[in-house]
Amino acid sequence: MLDIRVEKTATPKDLPKADNPLKFGTIFTDHMFVMDYDIENGWQDARIIPYQPISLEPSAMVFHYGQEMFEGLKAYKTEDGKTLLFRPDKNIERANKTNRRICIPEIPEEDFLQAIKEVVKLDESWIPTKPGTSLYIRPFVIATDPFLGVRPSDTYKFMIILSPVGAYYPEGLNPVKIWIEDDYVRAVKGGIGDAKTGANYVASLKAQVKAHDEGYSQVLWLDGVERKYVEEVGAMNIFFKINGTIVTPVLTGSILPGVTRDSVINLCKSWGLPVEERRISIQEIHEAHQNGTLEEVFGTGTAAVISPVGQLRWEDTIMKVKDGGIGEYSQKLYDTITGIQLGKIEDNFQWIVEV
The missing domain is CATH 3.20.10.10 (D-amino Acid Aminotransferase, subunit A, domain 2)
Incomplete structure (x- = not known):
């Protein structure tokens, strides 16, 4: 089990107004999950911190060779107040399949799921409840070595950000x-x-x-x-x-x-x-x-x-x-x-x- 350090934001953002339509992928919650990887220590320093910009070297390998993985799943709020995920095991399985294909170290499945649960739990007040809405969950990994050369990176960041969303297409369920x-x-x-x-x-x-x-x-x-x-x-x-x-x-x-x-x-x-x-x-x-x-x-x-x-x-x-x-x-x-x-x-x- 991960020992996840939590730093709560000191300046919470206003939640989206329930009567305003949510445009897909434009609003982000108060917190994000971050975990680092290096060859000596593996995946380590798991933390939930305020949503913020990240600092990378201009030579970080993700910018030059595209070594990155991302996933997408959702959290839902039930009428009785429970927070549910839909088949997160399949997303985690697919994420690690992608990791293997592009030479990113795999993330232990139980750690991956724990990270998703804990950051969603912290920001569950952001889960919209209007029909057709949900909390979109975006896990991703980027290569961070400051190196210009074609090889797998030795260092990575694994992050999870959250976004309350409405319909992906403006048409909604219309064809x-x-x-x-x-x-x-x-x-x-x-x-x-x-x-x-x-x-x-x-x-x-x-x-x-x-x-x-x-x-x-x-x-x-x-x-x-x-x-x-x-x-x-x-x-x-x-x-x-x-x-x-x-x-x-x-x-x-x-x-x-x-x-x-x-x-x-x-x-x-x-x-x-x-x-x-x-x-x-x-x-x-x-x-x-x-x-x-x-x-x-x-x-x-x-x-x-x-x-x-x-x-x-x-x-x-x-x-x-x-x-x-x-x-x-x-x-x-x-x-x-x-x-x-x-x-x-x-x-x-x-x-x-x-x-």
Whole structure:
């Protein structure tokens, strides 16, 4: 167990007003968790301190070689005042998988979870309770060696910051429009597409800007080799309901293994829905749209939970999904997952962890 030193802020910030909409990722709580690593001592000096700027050498390796990992999960407040986390073990597991891939020392799982719980507990008054809101938790690790040379760093900082948030997309649960990118690529098998690291996201920005300029919320990426198989959306995994079957791209090493993705697969199977994890071409999606068997499209992710897709654009073809509204299972999945997260629906999968 970590011995976490706590330094409370002497100047608490005002909590966001309940009647003001929360823009995602713009407001931060009073405190942050920090822990350092060096080769001689390993992970040490765990502490919770006031939220503040960090001081790094201009030569810190994170700035030059991008050795950093980040995660994202949420805390929720129930009607009876409990604070709940949703499947934090899966985020911690994925964080350490990313750490291994980019040569960052792993963080013991029990220490990782303790750190999350303690900083959330200290700032739990910041957890919003308005429908559709939550406390976003952002753990991350950065390489801090002051060294210009391509090798793994010998020193790191592990930090956790917290942000009260509303909907990730301005549309909320209303269907979003997705641009299918066939020029730029996000990742390839053997790269870092299945790791949660900033390089994957900066690689997506050029296409994201292009999509926004055309009035689309996000980019759906095709595979980086043949440019014909669906992979994932910039901030979400993607699902299609085709002729009664839930289909999602199989994890091949270039797709991030989403926690919400895994939850959706488990829920759909428990409801008796056929689920297929396989390669799916954009041509197959186009044909399903043409013959009327493309029944629903939705994205899944921690930030948005479930995001219905009302329109897809592929080259010069615009595919409107059904009537552009929220599909039956998009709504059911959203209601079920958020119901479990808020303690309103029985958790038959043991996904919830109380802080």
